Amino acid sequence: MGFIVSPEDELAQLKQDFEEFAYIVSHDLKAPVRAINNLSMWIEEDLGDQIPEDVQQNMQLLRNRAMRMERMIEALLQFSRVNRSELEINKVDTAVLLQEVKAKLPKPDAVALEVLPSLPTFKTYGAKLERVFTHIISNAYTFAQKPVTTIQVAVKEEEGFYRFSFADNAQGMPAEALKKIFKLFYTVAPKDTVDTCGAGLAITKKIVQFVGGKIEAMQNQMGGTTLTFTWPKAL
Amino acid sequence: MSEKLVNVLLVEDDEVDIMNVQRAFKKNSITNPLFIARNGLEALEMLRTEQVPFPHIIILDINMPKMNGLEFLKEVRDDEKLKSASVFVMTTSNEDSDKLKAYNLNVAGYILKPLSFEKFISSVATLNSYWKLCERP
Numbered sequence: 001m002g003f004i005v006s007p008e009d010e011l012a013q014l015k016q017d018f019e020e021f022a023y024i025v026s027h028d029l030k031a032p033v034r035a036i037n038n039l040s041m042w043i044e045e046d047l048g049d050q051i052p053e054d055v056q057q058n059m060q061l062l063r064n065r066a067m068r069m070e071r072m073i074e075a076l077l078q079f080s081r082v083n084r085s086e087l088e089i090n091k092v093d094t095a096v097l098l099q100e101v102k103a104k105l106p107k108p109d110a111v112a113l114e115v116l117p118s119l120p121t122f123k124t125y126g127a128k129l130e131r132v133f134t135h136i137i138s139n140a141y142t143f144a145q146k147p148v149t150t151i152q153v154a155v156k157e158e159e160g161f162y163r164f165s166f167a168d169n170a171q172g173m174p175a176e177a178l179k180k181i182f183k184l185f186y187t188v189a190p191k192d193t194v195d196t197c198g199a200g201l202a203i204t205k206k207i208v209q210f211v212g213g214k215i216e217a218m219q220n221q222m223g224g225t226t227l228t229f230t231w232p233k234a235l
Numbered sequence: 236m237s238e239k240l241v242n243v244l245l246v247e248d249d250e251v252d253i254m255n256v257q258r259a260f261k262k263n264s265i266t267n268p269l270f271i272a273r274n275g276l277e278a279l280e281m282l283r284t285e286q287v288p289f290p291h292i293i294i295l296d297i298n299m300p301k302m303n304g305l306e307f308l309k310e311v312r313d314d315e316k317l318k319s320a321s322v323f324v325m326t327t328s329n330e331d332s333d334k335l336k337a338y339n340l341n342v343a344g345y346i347l348k349p350l351s352f353e354k355f356i357s358s359v360a361t362l363n364s365y366w367k368l369c370e371r372p
Contacts (some may be wrong), residue, residue: 027298027327027328028298030327031249031252031327034251034252034327034348035249035251035252037351037352038251038254038255038355039251041352042254042258042352077329
């Protein structure tokens with residue numbers, strides 16, 4: 001008697017393998033990165049005043065890249081955990097949640113939220129929705145080169161879903177970039193100019209897909225980007 | 236009155252992480268004797284043969300070859316002579332399951348290895364003042 005493996009089972013197994021892989025890789029990768037960081041500090045320390053300026057500069061670059069790698073590993077870990085973490089279901093007032101997300105930003109005043117009335121309150125994965133809001137809002141203002149980024153938030157009701165849209169007036173992005181922004185570690189601006197590793201929207205997409213929704217990005221009339229995603233009314 | 240220095244057993248397999256602790260001790264002028272075991276088995280052997288004199292505390296990594304930190308902890312808690320040991324976990328594992336398992340085995344603390352050496356120095360300084368405060372049998 002042979003085993004009959006359904007495509008669904010196979011898919012589930014593949015998914016699980018992938019998540020385990022990402023978890024193990026990211027864990028075991030952290031140790032050498034930390035070692036590189038520490039060793040560069042110690043080399044500098046041991047050379048003391050003898051250290052030539054260009055060597056010191058290179059050491060700083062080395063640590064900067066090590067830190068970027070650490071951030072990427074952390075992001076990979078978060079990405080791999082989407083399907084198995086933050087599964088608590090609670091009642092979420094999305095209007096309140098948006099304000100909480102804004103308040104937790106490094107510079108809350110750099111974002112002006114224009115929220116349309118009638119944002120829903122419903123039972124869902126609160127922590128996941130918060131993560132989605134956080135990534136979308138941080139993304140808009142990290143890449144905006146202006147003192148205050150305005151983000152218009154609206155919700156439409158659809159059959160079984162809410163459709164949230166976040167329209168920003170940041171500098172926008174070229175049409176060909178719109179699809180790529182959901183790829184892990186893709187950034188529109190060079191990674192040297194912004195302090196990001198380009199994982200926020202990839203994680204966002206994975207969360208939205210996990211709950212059965214869809215996400216897309218488009219250019220808007222304010223010259224910025226509008227991110228739209230659907231989220232189920234009930235789980 | 237002379238202050239009796241507690242012996243520190245570091246259970247760690249990574250050479251650089253060992254140097255990390257040694258450097259942090261030096262930076263904080265911590266003069267406690269430092270013993271090093273490269274995995275849980277080696278650590279058990281050192282404790283059971285009394286190579287690490289009492290009083291002692293243990294700084295424990297989780298991911299290690301041969302016998303990992305949690306397996307080692309379980310052995311320690313099951314051993315009549317060793318079970319009262321203060322153990323501080325120092326690891327890269329930010330997994331809730333690891334934290335829970337460690338606290339269920341009565342660890343004195345669970346510390347995440349920070350990326351920066353400065354932060355590590357200050358965590359070791361805090362540990363030092365903490366274990367100085369603690370009374371031991």
